Amino acid sequence: EKTKYDNNDVPGVVTGLAWTSVGGDILFIESSLTKGKGKLTLTGNLGEVMKESAVIALEFLKAHSDWLDLEQDVFDEKNVHIHVPEGATPKDGPSAGITMLTSLASSFSGRKVKKNLAMTGEITLRGEVLPVGGIKEKILAAKRANIKEIILCERNRKDVEEITADYVKGLKFHYVKKMKEVIDLALEKKTNKKI
Amino acid sequence: EKTKYDNNDVPGVVTGLAWTSVGGDILFIESSLTKGKGKLTLTGNLGEVMKESAVIALEFLKAHSDWLDLEQDVFDEKNVHIHVPEGATPKDGPSAGITMLTSLASSFSGRKVKKNLAMTGEITLRGEVLPVGGIKEKILAAKRANIKEIILCERNRKDVEEITADYVKGLKFHYVKKMKEVIDLALEKKTNKKI
Amino acid sequence: EKTKYDNNDVPGVVTGLAWTSVGGDILFIESSLTKGKGKLTLTGNLGEVMKESAVIALEFLKAHSDWLDLEQDVFDEKNVHIHVPEGATPKDGPSAGITMLTSLASSFSGRKVKKNLAMTGEITLRGEVLPVGGIKEKILAAKRANIKEIILCERNRKDVEEITADYVKGLKFHYVKKMKEVIDLALEKKTNKKI
Amino acid sequence: EKTKYDNNDVPGVVTGLAWTSVGGDILFIESSLTKGKGKLTLTGNLGEVMKESAVIALEFLKAHSDWLDLEQDVFDEKNVHIHVPEGATPKDGPSAGITMLTSLASSFSGRKVKKNLAMTGEITLRGEVLPVGGIKEKILAAKRANIKEIILCERNRKDVEEITADYVKGLKFHYVKKMKEVIDLALEKKTNKKI
Amino acid sequence: EKTKYDNNDVPGVVTGLAWTSVGGDILFIESSLTKGKGKLTLTGNLGEVMKESAVIALEFLKAHSDWLDLEQDVFDEKNVHIHVPEGATPKDGPSAGITMLTSLASSFSGRKVKKNLAMTGEITLRGEVLPVGGIKEKILAAKRANIKEIILCERNRKDVEEITADYVKGLKFHYVKKMKEVIDLALEKKTNKKI
Amino acid sequence: EKTKYDNNDVPGVVTGLAWTSVGGDILFIESSLTKGKGKLTLTGNLGEVMKESAVIALEFLKAHSDWLDLEQDVFDEKNVHIHVPEGATPKDGPSAGITMLTSLASSFSGRKVKKNLAMTGEITLRGEVLPVGGIKEKILAAKRANIKEIILCERNRKDVEEITADYVKGLKFHYVKKMKEVIDLALEKKTNKKI
Ligand SMILES: [Ca+2]
Ligand SMILES: [Ca+2]
Ligand SMILES: [Ca+2]
Ligand SMILES: [Ca+2]
Ligand SMILES: [Ca+2]
Numbered sequence A, B, C, D, E, F: 001e002k003t004k005y006d007n008n009d010v011p012g013v014v015t016g017l018a019w020t021s022v023g024g025d026i027l028f029i030e031s032s033l034t035k036g037k038g039k040l041t042l043t044g045n046l047g048e049v050m051k052e053s054a055v056i057a058l059e060f061l062k063a064h065s066d067w068l069d070l071e072q073d074v075f076d077e078k079n080v081h082i083h084v085p086e087g088a089t090p091k092d093g094p095s096a097g098i099t100m101l102t103s104l105a106s107s108f109s110g111r112k113v114k115k116n117l118a119m120t121g122e123i124t125l126r127g128e129v130l131p132v133g134g135i136k137e138k139i140l141a142a143k144r145a146n147i148k149e150i151i152l153c154e155r156n157r158k159d160v161e162e163i164t165a166d167y168v169k170g171l172k173f174h175y176v177k178k179m180k181e182v183i184d185l186a187l188e189k190k191t192n193k194k195i
């Protein structure tokens, strides 16, 4: 059974795109903060590479805390938990990188994620977004799940252009090169900060 | 030999529903608190995914301590132990999520769990309850064990409706979407707080 | 070569019953306390499930320290070591649970264990004793080893009643439901506290 | 798809040369510093030997902090994260040693790396650069990726001299014996220190 | 090549007896103490069961520090290192238990071990010495290595009595039941305490 | 390609002899000290037994710090890193023991190692040097690499005497029994202490 988009009405929840042996699917990346000492906890039956994406995302945010008007101390005073639901399904690979980055940026800033938005892309420590595979399958899954906008790496543009126009009708694509663009596109304007 | 429902007359004990290769069964999730520093101990021959459920449940409660009128400090001043009896049987999967959440909520609040109640459902970090498999087998096992009420995910309603009416006679079902609903349904009113 | 009962004249030493591929046998659970910080050390070539029994027993005693008139602090100021002799033989399973509980209760209280007593039963975190397998083989081994009294779970009574009367002549059985009953049956009255 | 050289306009980003079963390729070593306690984090699906290179590079810099005008304390007050992008590809071997050294030297000094420069070579704890394999494949990959200068171990000079002159036209080679030469060749002059 | 007895002229060095697939052999257990915090380090290519013997020996000495006139604090203020030479040979099993106990007792008390003495026997936490296997092979190896006295478990007496008298001529056997007997037999009288 | 002797002009660098499936070779053991808390880091693709040699060497030096006129505190105030170059080659076995001991003694004392000297031998915790295998192959490799003096265990003398005289012409052998002899033979006189 394919997952359906579900209003992300809590900060920290972001919709990603996954590509499995049985086709594309959407998945949710959830993060939450509690009082703590900077510990990162990862759950959801994640493989090593996917766990590394979370580490990169968190380290990157620490090094660029000014982008979200965060004080450096907040990273030492909170424990971070990232969960990817559907624990029965093992998950791996680097393609949830920008989704994890967005989830953490949302949790730390208290800014929610735009509705009906999904994304997929590898992240780096220098702020670049890298292309990922399975674009066609991911996009079809996004459409079925009622996604309206998708963020992809600029270098994945050619993969979208190869898809029959009908299949992508009604979808708006954002092609990005830098991780900062993802955050700016994905997060709603700040209203009342939560943490 | 199938396990029978046994009065849960101590806070922290909750009846869950399991689905194994030899059919459904009930199981108990037990938790207890001791003076400590917030360490979580898990026993009962649990697999990685089931352990993750416990981590999610605990982190979720920390982030929503107000629901149970708990002070944040309590999580730093107690060690938490979750045990699932019958150590000879390996156990895994995400379906004990709401059972673990209820067990922890019961232990931390000192409120006992309603009698003759069982439950099964995956939890997420954003507070949603997700559907799980093996519903028919779990319900038959619950009935055999003298369970009267069952909490399930709303998205498992269709699985119950496919079961011949006779098999579910005398059982009351509660379909939930949110983890808060589980806690409100499962815990008895507060009388004298224990911890 | 089968082990023989050996006067348990030191607190912390308890006789358990084991069931292996070559029949029943008795085994000794030994525990000792040293000045420390609450660390639990387990030796004797024990499998994961058997190690979990020790963790459950210790956590349970911490949560019920009043039963033995212990002060909570004692658990933070002692290191606990549990050893099961005959290191060449791997050992596993939950059935040494009540034996471990009794060993720890004896070490912490300084009360010795009754002579010629053996026991077998799984423990839970809520204080129940659960039935275990291999009852017939265990009882025959106990008799050969000169055991006079045996503590079993109430739900193992039927397994004893299936054994030819002659085989159990001279043995006294205690059937229990709760872990507190085990401690009350097994430990000698307090004389001079050791720790 | 082969990776292209991408302006390394952030300190800490260095271009290395890799040799895989499908030929040569360039790769990026990225490092970043955050407030911390001297912890080293490694991501990018790295094998044990490649992780060891990072440890050697960091220990070597600590022992030679004067080369970069660094105070010893900086190593205790920063956490270091090294990432090698393209997490889907496992990476191993000692040949990224000088690349990792350069990345760390760049991050700690705030000095950027020269443009269009790549490198490959094993490092030691006594400051020697050791030769590595796959030189021909690495050089062809570097050329395709628009690299203009390459740093190699002096003992790899013979491997370059065996390549048809045409293939290496337009490439400038720097042969080194010592790790200090790598740092002096690779880093731009200090302008404004970042950390 | 079989190992020869070598004057144990340093406290902490004890000769044990081993039984391998190619016959009996002697081995040395060495221990040394350094300023520290009670850490136990084990080297010599030891298996899990043999490592457990070291843990039991150390815990037992801590609990019976009065036997050697030691102050409890000494265990917290020293690091203990136990090494079993010939690192190329994997070693395992519980039979070095009394040898490890003696080595630690020697190091902590500063009392040397009697010359030309070897031993083999399992230890328990309650102070019993248990019998071990391979007695015939071990004794022949001891004789070849110029050992004069051997400490064994009382329950191994029958294994010695089965050996042709000629083979054991010139060897003196000490049969023990308790670990305290081993220490009293093996250590020389105190002269000048070393630690 | 065989490694050549390379002037060890930095304290902490020592030439050892290795024996692999493709014959003998020399290898370098490098150590360096940085400000720290007594942590030991090992790199160079080392197996468990080789890592144990490093632990033994360091513990032995701690226990005999007076030999090098070292204060005990230095071991708590430095981190030690030992690296064995050529990370692509897995290395194991106890025969680098005296080489590691010499490397650490050199680093801690600031005394360099004599030129054109190599060594091989297992170490123990009581200060004995044990014989090792592959002597013929190691010696031939040493000669090819321009080594002039070799330290071996006294019990390896017979292995050298079996080699045709011509092959060992120009090589000077030092046969030792004790680890202290190795240090005295290998280290140059103290000039200016480095650490
Ligand atoms: Ca799904
Ligand atoms: Ca994604
Ligand atoms: Ca059951
Ligand atoms: Ca359940
Ligand atoms: Ca036995």
Ligand SMILES: [Ca+2]
Pocket: C015, C016, C017, C018, C095, C096, C097, C099, C119, C120, C121
């Ligand atoms: Ca038992």
Ligand SMILES: [Ca+2]
Pocket: D001, D002, D003, D025, D026, D086
């Ligand atoms: Ca690439």
Ligand SMILES: [Ca+2]
Pocket: D015, D016, D017, D018, D095, D096, D097, D099, D119, D120, D121
């Ligand atoms: Ca490289």
Ligand SMILES: [Ca+2]
Pocket: E001, E002, E003, E025, E026, E086
């Ligand atoms: Ca030997």
Ligand SMILES: [Ca+2]
Pocket: E015, E016, E017, E018, E095, E096, E097, E099, E119, E120, E121
């Ligand atoms: Ca022995």
Ligand SMILES: [Ca+2]
Pocket: F001, F002, F003, F025, F026, F086
């Ligand atoms: Ca070599």
Ligand SMILES: [Ca+2]
Pocket: F015, F016, F017, F018, F095, F096, F097, F099, F119, F120, F121
């Ligand atoms: Ca060597």
